[in-house]
Amino acid sequence: MNWYLIIEISRALMTARLKQTLVAAIGVTFSITMFVTLLGFMNGLNKMLDGLVLNRTPHIRFYNEIKPNPDQPIDITKEFSNSINVIRSVRPSTSRLSIHNSESIMNTLEADPRVKGLSPKISAQVFFNVGTIDITGVVNGIDVDKEAELFSFQDYITTGNYEELKQTNSIILGKGAADRMLADIGDVIQATSAQGNKIQLKVVGYYQSGLADYDNSNSFASIETVQKMLGEPASYITDIQVKLTDLDMAPALAKEYRDIFEIDADDIQTVNAQFETGTSIRTLISYAVGITLLVVSGFGIYNILNMMIYEKLDTIAILKAIGFNASDVKRIFISIALAIGIIGGAVGLILGYFACLGIERIPFETEALPTIKTFPVDFNPKYYLIGGIFSVVTTYFAGYFPARKASSVDPVDIIRGK
């Protein structure tokens, strides 16, 4: 098949109707631009909003909860095993907050290939002594490097350097807490632990997560500092935070290890179910809008090709008379449609990319999101690929039906009709 000739004829037909062809191509360009921009922007926002919570949230958190023992002695006693036992005023037993045998649990978890990494943590209730009053707060003892690696800790430090936290007796204050204490960088503040130990801490930075409540009460120090503050040994840990290679495995893994270690384990799905749902629905909506745009531009191409075929009936008749068969004619019109799709689509992808770059430059500053200065845009090549494929597919189908009609034109009817 002489494709060169077919393409040449397609091109001649298109240039003869340049304005219409351009309108069709601009339709495709517009819809692809919108498709790519919309998806990029929407997913950028999605990622940012999810990241706000998901980045900082461990996939699984192991901890000991203070709660009444579910196995009360009377339930174990054989005598009463068949009776209904009612116990009033059950109190939590004197269980420990710290995780028993934490080191071997961590070793086991580290060895599991499904685990990407883990970071131990201590949560300690403290009073910050500011002049004559005490402000309650929580100091989180963290492994600084692991926290930075797994939970993007550094992204939330608005002032100061997180590395300085590795020195003992240094603290990064929540922005809200720091404002209330009027504590500047380099100041030394005093905190009292629940056990009554007093400790001097040097402020090395501010932490701002964007969740004001959290920033009002939470501060960070190294794990050693907190252990020292509490007067506990180096094995004292209250939380183990785990990041998995695959987030979807969290519920199963949490259940598995909950039974093995006999401690509490929360998985991210249970804790943050609403984020997943929100993300997938937003993505769905942006795809739906984008695809609608493309289908509408497909109808535009369909109309324009139909008109072109009516105008070019003479040309089709003469081509058939001089020996072009039905499939040649079909190929000519499908080539026109595809050319419109490919050129319009390619320009659309480029414009979409530029539009995304533009949106990325728009200032977007909000108190709640300290690390975000401009609108977030996702430049995932996936959207460009989908947009490109879709532009070709829709224009192919938009061209197919007019092309089929053109191929079935009977030259005798046209020539006789003159």
Next chain:
Amino acid sequence: MTQEKKSVLEARGIDKYFYNPVKTQVLKKVTFNINRGEFVSVVGKSGCGKSTLLYILSTMDTAFSGELWMDEEMISGKPANYLAKLRNEKIGFVFQFHYLLNEFSVLENIMIPGLKLGKFSREELEHRAMEKLKIFEMEEHALKKAYQLSGGQKQRVAIARALINDPLLIMGDEPTGNLDKKNSDIVFNKFKELAQEFGQTMLIVTHDPEFAEGTDRIIEMEDGRVISGQ
């Protein structure tokens, strides 16, 4: 009629009906033969079926009964793609309303059937197309667009296009019907020249008696029948 000459086109008992609005028979047992090198004209009054016959002979209209032979091969009932190829290779067309492709230049118009056939390279075809244009003294118009030509010029280009693949047969549907006397004469003389100098086989439908007089043989039709000249 010389029997030793090879037959180019033969119609055997061709019947054709129109069904819209009522069933009417437009061709009744049309039978004739054209040999290589003949310059034949088909004449008859309007509505006698001569154009209909031409479309059947041209293989574009396949809804008929009877047999059609071209180059000693039966071609009635062959698939559409085969017929399209046959038209490209063996038949050259000249229509009443010139039917050039307005999107292309004169030269490209002439080359397209050749490019479709793919027997010659693009350069060769360009050269051949220029030669055909020279026959019609149109070479200076080669790069003009088709719509920039006058009616007579267009028709000459159309004949040049019909010649590009060295067809077995040239068919014309009132090629001078739309032209004034002067252009009509030019076109007729070109046909005559083709017949005499190149021995081109031609079948021309016309109702111009003057044109018909100048051909080797006149097939006369009336009410769907060939009444003389078969």
